[in-house]
Amino acid sequence: MDSIRLEHISKGYDHLKVLEDFTLDLPHKEITCIVGPSGCGKTTLLNILAGLDRQDEGQVENLDHDRISYVFQEPRLLPWKNAEDNLKFVLRDKIAARDLDDYVKSWLDKVELLPFRNYYPRQMSGGMMQRLALARAFAMPSDVLLMDEPFKGLDAPLRHKMLELTRKLWGEEKKTIIFVTHDIQESLLIGHRVIALSTRPARILDDITVDIQVKDRKIGCVKLARVEGYLYDLIEHGSLGLSNCPRITQIKQRYYDSKQCL
Amino acid sequence: MSKISPHQNKFTAALVFLGLWQSAAFFTSPVILPSPWVVLQGMAAYLVKGDFYVDLGLTVFRGVSAYLLSTVLAVVLAFLIHYFKPFERIFYPYLLALQVIPRISWILLALIWFPLNSQIVIFIILMTILPVITINTLEGLKGIDGALLEMARVFKIKKSKITTDIIFPGISAHVFSGLKVAMGITWKTVIMAELLTVQSGLGAEMAYAKTSFATDRILSLTLLIVMIGLLFQKLLLKLERHMERWKFNHG
Numbered sequence: 001m002d003s004i005r006l007e008h009i010s011k012g013y014d015h016l017k018v019l020e021d022f023t024l025d026l027p028h029k030e031i032t033c034i035v036g037p038s039g040c041g042k043t044t045l046l047n048i049l050a051g052l053d054r055q056d057e058g059q060v061e062n063l064d065h066d067r068i069s070y071v072f073q074e075p076r077l078l079p080w081k082n083a084e085d086n087l088k089f090v091l092r093d094k095i096a097a098r099d100l101d102d103y104v105k106s107w108l109d110k111v112e113l114l115p116f117r118n119y120y121p122r123q124m125s126g127g128m129m130q131r132l133a134l135a136r137a138f139a140m141p142s143d144v145l146l147m148d149e150p151f152k153g154l155d156a157p158l159r160h161k162m163l164e165l166t167r168k169l170w171g172e173e174k175k176t177i178i179f180v181t182h183d184i185q186e187s188l189l190i191g192h193r194v195i196a197l198s199t200r201p202a203r204i205l206d207d208i209t210v211d212i213q214v215k216d217r218k219i220g221c222v223k224l225a226r227v228e229g230y231l232y233d234l235i236e237h238g239s240l241g242l243s244n245c246p247r248i249t250q251i252k253q254r255y256y257d258s259k260q261c262l
Numbered sequence: 263m264s265k266i267s268p269h270q271n272k273f274t275a276a277l278v279f280l281g282l283w284q285s286a287a288f289f290t291s292p293v294i295l296p297s298p299w300v301v302l303q304g305m306a307a308y309l310v311k312g313d314f315y316v317d318l319g320l321t322v323f324r325g326v327s328a329y330l331l332s333t334v335l336a337v338v339l340a341f342l343i344h345y346f347k348p349f350e351r352i353f354y355p356y357l358l359a360l361q362v363i364p365r366i367s368w369i370l371l372a373l374i375w376f377p378l379n380s381q382i383v384i385f386i387i388l389m390t391i392l393p394v395i396t397i398n399t400l401e402g403l404k405g406i407d408g409a410l411l412e413m414a415r416v417f418k419i420k421k422s423k424i425t426t427d428i429i430f431p432g433i434s435a436h437v438f439s440g441l442k443v444a445m446g447i448t449w450k451t452v453i454m455a456e457l458l459t460v461q462s463g464l465g466a467e468m469a470y471a472k473t474s475f476a477t478d479r480i481l482s483l484t485l486l487i488v489m490i491g492l493l494f495q496k497l498l499l500k501l502e503r504h505m506e507r508w509k510f511n512h513g
Contacts, residue, residue: 050416066418076413080431080508089427090417120508140417 009058033187036197198238304482328387336395398440402433
């Protein structure tokens with residue numbers, strides 16, 4: 001399958017240019033993380049992919065807008081429906097009626113919410129709600145899953161658990177995941193590939209394949225910390241609007257030289 | 263010191279009220295203020311009279327049909343105003359104007375426009391409560407969570423399902439708040455309209471009582487109308503609690 005291609009995308013709001021001549025390939029069945037400073041255009045990029053926003057110029061290729069699911073920053077659950085009905089709301093027209101009950105229950109089970117299937121969102125914790133949102137997105141028959149800083153409001157241990165759960169579900173479903181975050185560590189713990197963006201208009205500072213086994217990706221892992229430090233430096237300078245400056249070239253040169261030495 | 267239960271509180275308040283009423287009645291003429299006992303006897307007299315139920319039925323029919331008709335029209339109108347800009351431009355200023363038109367103007371106009379039957383009463387109630395429910399529904403529509411609509415768009419949810427599963431529950435609290443206000447206005451208006459226009463219903467019965475200075479009958483009818491109003495208010499609250507049960511569910 002050809003990868004999803006964003007070609008020469010430009011997008012602005014009034015006089016604010018968020019994306020300008022932005023080109024990116026997103027391979028299928030991989031987790032691609034997009035990291036960058038707040039307000040650099042990451043969410044705009046996802047919204048263009050989701051069809052919620054339209055680009056001013058450029059095109060998106062090899063993407064079926066009807067087969068997309070989304071985990072938003074907030075869970076976006078219907079407060080008047082319980083956990084089970086929140087899933088059914090999205091799945092009813094997509095899964096055969098005779099299979100729906102079992103299908104929904106199996107997904108609630110996967111995210112450990114089966115005992116809470118009658119709970120309304122107001123009775124759930126933030127983590128439970130986000131698990132339900134995760135189940136909804138994975139259970140939806142889609143090829144591409146967009147995730148916009150989905151674990152932003154959660155504490156560190158819970159965030160870590162959610163990343164593991166996402167990785168586990170991805171292992172079962174193999175959806176193409178585009179995961180947007182401003183947390184470099186989060187992107188390195190989950191992604192096959194990490195794309196670092198500069199401040200707006202967003203430009204790609206670097207595109208890294210994370211060649212560390214998932215089981216070795218632990219907080220405190222030296223290899224991970226090195227990449228994290230590099231990306232931090234890169235984004236810090238990129239967020240100053242210095243995406244083409246010699247300092248950025250220097251940081252990249254130093255990182256790739258040291259990588260070769262190891 | 264032992265605590266007083268809410269039931270005891272209500273009972274004490276009722277006793278104090280009846281005591282004050284009885285005392286005031288003792289020092290005044292029954293034409294000005296009859297005693298609670300006389301009023302109670304008047305109520306009982308109405309309840310055993312066969313004709314009373316015809317009038318009661320007419321009043322309830324007029325009130326309920328005007329209320330239901332207004333609810334449907336108000337919700338449709340609010341949707342049209344909210345989703346179609348030309349409708350908003352045409353109708354919204356009139357809606358605001360409708361709110362301040364005195365009830366008595368509608369009564370006088372209705373007397374000219376309609377024959378003297380239930381239509382006239384239904385029309386007067388409709389014109390009085392329509393803006394109340396419409397404006398509340400509009401507020402609900404303005405407050406619909408855009409994030410939920412966006413989620414529904416991404417997950418390719420059908421428009422009909424968005425309406426029934428997001429928009430209706432989303433506006434429900436505002437609609438009910440309008441319906442509760444409209445409920446009180448409906449019972450006040452139905453009596454006033456019957457009193458001043460048609461020759462039937464509890465309002466007309468009140469008009470007869472007034473012409474013979476039967477204060478006890480006026481008070482008996484007032485109490486009966488209050489009881490009907492409270493009964494319907496209770497039914498409405500039950501319906502609201504059922505529709506918004508997710509707010510009260512504790513797992």
